[in-house]
Amino acid sequence: EVQLLESGGGLVQPGGSLRLSCAASGFTFSSYAMSWVRQAPGKGLEWVSAVSGSDGWTYHADSVKGRFTISRDNSKNTLYLQMNSLRAEDTAVYYCAKGSSVYSSSSLNYWGQGTLVTVSS
């Protein structure tokens, strides 16, 4: 059974940093692209970042480029999102999601339960 378990969310001040983790199990982690998608309170889904399966190509939304970095450790079956220079508009539930293939970032066939990040003073 595929499981994705996010952690690392919480309350952080504007300008601060946070690192999200997503522990994956139930599939060959290195064979699939992984993504982070966020959802601000009462708003729609916004794709944040993606990383390919084994060669590590990364992609980031313009809204987070230069501030957020996605990475993965295939030896630990874990996905990360390093978030720096956080802003109030980054407040959202952050979902970890599995791609349906090694490069697929828009077809996300499994999602975690999400972790809430609140940026406020």
Added chain:
Amino acid sequence: QSVLTQPPSASGTPGQRVTISCSGSSSNIGSNTVNWYQQLPGTAPKLLIYNNNQRPSGVPDRFSGSKSGTSASLAISGLQSEDEADYYCAAWDDSLNGHVVFGGGTKLTVL
């Protein structure tokens, strides 16, 4: 403002057929496949349709997807009360070194 355009709301009565549209451009829907997600209240999104018209295992065949040019549609036939949810379309966009774009979402109400 989302890159993919969806109607904010849709509604239907039990048993009816409803469709939700998703409009994009040549850099996203026009050149890549479309995926649809269903988000029930208080839960994580779930992949409903992938590669324009394919259903993952377990998704009822009441749900179907189609694509033509730079637009796509999700159809739900035999509407049921448990279909009340938010629906999102998504696609890869080839512009700006590549990224994923979502529609703004459509809230489906079963009357």
